[in-house]
Amino acid sequence: MKRLRVLHFLGGAALAFLMATAARAQGTPPQMYTAANEGQPLSTRVVNYQIDARLDAAKKTIDATEWLTYKNLTGQPQQTFPFHLYLNAFQPKSTFMTEVHLYGTRGMNAGSEWDPKHYGAITITKFEVEGMGDLTDKMQFIQPDDGNKNDQTVMQVTLPKPIAPGASVQFRIAFHDVMPEVVERTGYKRDFFMVGQWFPKVGVWWHNAWNCHQFHATTEFFSDFGTYDVRVTVPQNEVVGAGGDLISTNDNADGTKSLVFHSEDVIDFSWTAYPHFIDVEDSWTGSAGTVKLHVLMSPGHMASAPRYIKVLKGAMTLFDRWYGPYPYDRLTVVDPPHGAEEAGGMEYPTLITAGTGPDLVTPKGLLTPEAVTEHEFGHQYWYAMVATNEFEDAWMDEGINSYTECKVMGALYGDKTSAADFPFAQMSDFSQHRLEYLAEPDTDPMTRFGWQYLNDSAYGGVSYGKTATVLLTLERIIGADKMQEAMHEYFMRYRFKHPAPEDFMNTIQEVAGQDLSWYFDQAFKGTQILDYEVSDITSDRADWYNESGAAAKHDSLKKAAPEYKDTVVVQRKGDFIAPVDLEVKFDDGSVAREHWDGKGRWIRYSYVKAAQIKSAEIDPEHKMWLDRDFYNDSQTANGDSRANRKIGNILLAVSEWFSQLLSYLT
Ligand SMILES: [Zn+2]
Numbered sequence: 047m048k049r050l051r052v053l054h055f056l057g058g059a060a061l062a063f064l065m066a067t068a069a070r071a072q073g074t075p076p077q078m079y080t081a082a083n084e085g086q087p088l089s090t091r092v093v094n095y096q097i098d099a100r101l102d103a104a105k106k107t108i109d110a111t112e113w114l115t116y117k118n119l120t121g122q123p124q125q126t127f128p129f130h131l132y133l134n135a136f137q138p139k140s141t142f143m144t145e146v147h148l149y150g151t152r153g154m155n156a157g158s159e160w161d162p163k164h165y166g167a168i169t170i171t172k173f174e175v176e177g178m179g180d181l182t183d184k185m186q187f188i189q190p191d192d193g194n195k196n197d198q199t200v201m202q203v204t205l206p207k208p209i210a211p212g213a214s215v216q217f218r219i220a221f222h223d224v225m226p227e228v229v230e231r232t233g234y235k236r237d238f239f240m241v242g243q244w245f246p247k248v249g250v251w252w253h254n255a256w257n258c259h260q261f262h263a264t265t266e267f268f269s270d271f272g273t274y275d276v277r278v279t280v281p282q283n284e285v286v287g288a289g290g291d292l293i294s295t296n297d298n299a300d301g302t303k304s305l306v307f308h309s310e311d312v313i314d315f316s317w318t319a320y321p322h323f324i325d326v327e328d329s330w331t332g333s334a335g336t337v338k339l340h341v342l343m344s345p346g347h348m349a350s351a352p353r354y355i356k357v358l359k360g361a362m363t364l365f366d367r368w369y370g371p372y373p374y375d376r377l378t379v380v381d382p383p384h385g386a387e388e389a390g391g392m393e394y395p396t397l398i399t400a401g402t403g404p405d406l407v408t409p410k411g412l413l414t415p416e417a418v419t420e421h422e423f424g425h426q427y428w429y430a431m432v433a434t435n436e437f438e439d440a441w442m443d444e445g446i447n448s449y450t451e452c453k454v455m456g457a458l459y460g461d462k463t464s465a466a467d468f469p470f471a472q473m474s475d476f477s478q479h480r481l482e483y484l485a486e487p488d489t490d491p492m493t494r495f496g497w498q499y500l501n502d503s504a505y506g507g508v509s510y511g512k513t514a515t516v517l518l519t520l521e522r523i524i525g526a527d528k529m530q531e532a533m534h535e536y537f538m539r540y541r542f543k544h545p546a547p548e549d550f551m552n553t554i555q556e557v558a559g560q561d562l563s564w565y566f567d568q569a570f571k572g573t574q575i576l577d578y579e580v581s582d583i584t585s586d587r588a589d590w591y592n593e594s595g596a597a598a599k600h601d602s603l604k605k606a607a608p609e610y611k612d613t614v615v616v617q618r619k620g621d622f623i624a625p626v627d628l629e630v631k632f633d634d635g636s637v638a639r640e641h642w643d644g645k646g647r648w649i650r651y652s653y654v655k656a657a658q659i660k661s662a663e664i665d666p667e668h669k670m671w672l673d674r675d676f677y678n679d680s681q682t683a684n685g686d687s688r689a690n691r692k693i694g695n696i697l698l699a700v701s702e703w704f705s706q707l708l709s710y711l712t
Pocket of ligand 1: 425447
């Protein structure tokens with residue numbers, strides 16, 4: 047939709063007046079819109095954040111005041127409100143850092159040393175509530191997940207009196223951020239700033255309770271929809287990007303400038319500042335109108351700018367066609383500079399961070415910049431609009447997004463070449479996800495809470511790789527057309543909402559028109575291994591007893607033509623039970639097709655005919671991509687070319703490297 051673009055025009059004169067008269071000092075809310083000129087809501091706007099923030103680029107700190115208006119749509123009085131204070135994760139005794147040290151996270155292995163440069167903090171210096179006064183001393187840190195008293199990533203306040211259902215409450219919160227050197231996608235590097243998860247954010251009332259988890263090593267975020275008006279004051283040499291429309295820019299007498307951004311129907315707001323960004327502008331038009339694209343490139347990376355733009359437009363076109371419209375009028379891509387890679391590969395509403403290397407050493411055949419950009423754009427759908435609980439249901443954002451990444455990258459860059467395309471080695475985006483799955487096929491169910499996985503590797507293998515493989519298999523079970531229809535329905539039904547796992551599964555079942563509980567129970571909610579094997583094929587002469595001629599004296603046992611007793615044995619090697627198709631080919635050109643319910647441990651098929659078995663293959667249509675071992679899916683009579691789907695050895699060797707590189711960035 048282009049509603050904000052229209053608003054810019056209509057609101058121009060009024061804004062100029064407001065900007066001229068608005069006090070510049072911190073402490074005035076940057077509210078630029080009245081209810082009358084905001085766009086028609088796409089979401090239920092529970093929150094309205096107005097934040098006035100000032101960056102100290104030398105000290106790497108931010109001082110800000112936040113006016114949060116919370117509308118109580120919970121249907122009951124609310125007196126206690128929890129807030130996320132994510133930056134407090136970057137302290138040695140926090141739950142986040144404790145888990146990183148024990149189990150690892152993206153970019154930091156288990157056993158990592160504490161590095162003080164990664165220290166980050168958010169301190170609330172004053173907490174006031176409209177009509178109730180200063181409640182700063184009522185704040186208390188809580189640890190709902192693990193009871194770690196040293197964790198200060200969640201704070202709650204109990205008000206002197208409850209907020210009635212349907213009423214609103216306004217919090218006025220003054221806070222001070224100490225930005226870490228980039229860690230976990232936020233922070234600074236030299237004079238580059240990626241400012242994410244940087245302000246006190248209220249929890250979500252969900253399933254009749256407050257949902258406000260501590261920040262964990264492997265978890266992301268969860269928040270309500272609303273509007274954001276944010277004024278950032280930075281040195282005048284900064285190039286600033288943000289997840290909102292730029293409403294105004296004003297130079298201040300003290301050498302700073304103030305930029306005001308506005309954003310509607312989003313769940314978060316992030317921004318970036320860096321004096322050396324080169325803003326590459328473009329636009330894309332989809333079914334909901336024209337979208338302005340800003341690609342903020344770092345010096346030395348300019349060769350990747352057209353690559354970012356090409357994949358972005360390709361992905362936007364396919365998402366628009368397959369799943370539904372992109373309703374915002376802007377999208378900003380941030381290309382972090384050298385050394386700030388840890389800020390890359392991250393999603394925020396209408397702002398994503400990508401990742402590439404220096405121009406001279408980044409080969410075109412390695413499609414990491416494309417895959418990361420596609421992935422983070424995909425999160426605009428699976429996270430920013432379909433706003434699932436990333437703490438609890440990581441597979442619903444990362445996994446569904448990995449599935450659509452495989453689809454989109456395959457469609458744009460070729461089914462076999464969508465991750466790497468070199469003369470000596472090719473790899474698909476899907477193969478890369480399948481390798482992640484194979485590394486961790488059975489540690490945890492997809493439906494496990496994000497911080498309860500065995501470790502970081504299990505979290506990544508299951509919530510990205512396994513989920514993509516599970517959904518690609520599901521697509522082959524119900525049919526590609528049905529799957530696409532179901533995904534479209536799921537998006538349209540749950541955009542601007544907070545669906546739970548059952549909402550996804552029920553939508554798929556409903557559109558597919560079949561009971562898929564057998565699959566959901568094992569693949570989504572279980573840890574069963576899917577692995578069927580053609581364990582034996584034999585072709586025995588039916589007159590085996592007559593090979594020496596001894597039996598020929600009995601006329602009744604003489605045979606004119608040789609006949610064979612052919613057998614195929616299929617075994618279930620894993621504990622995942624799925625129907626099995628079998629195709630048996632004979633040397634006279636005939637073919638037998640069998641269907642087994644897959645429930646027993648093995649089954650034997652026997653044929654008596656004047657032909658020997660040439661080959662036997664289970665899953666001949668290659669539907670069951672969840673099958674752990676493709677090598678044992680087939681056998682041929684000569685014994686040595688067992689697998690029809692062999693992967694080259696060279697590819698296996700390089701795949702490990704690709705896999706690490708890609709998972710690092712996504
Ligand atoms: Zn992701």
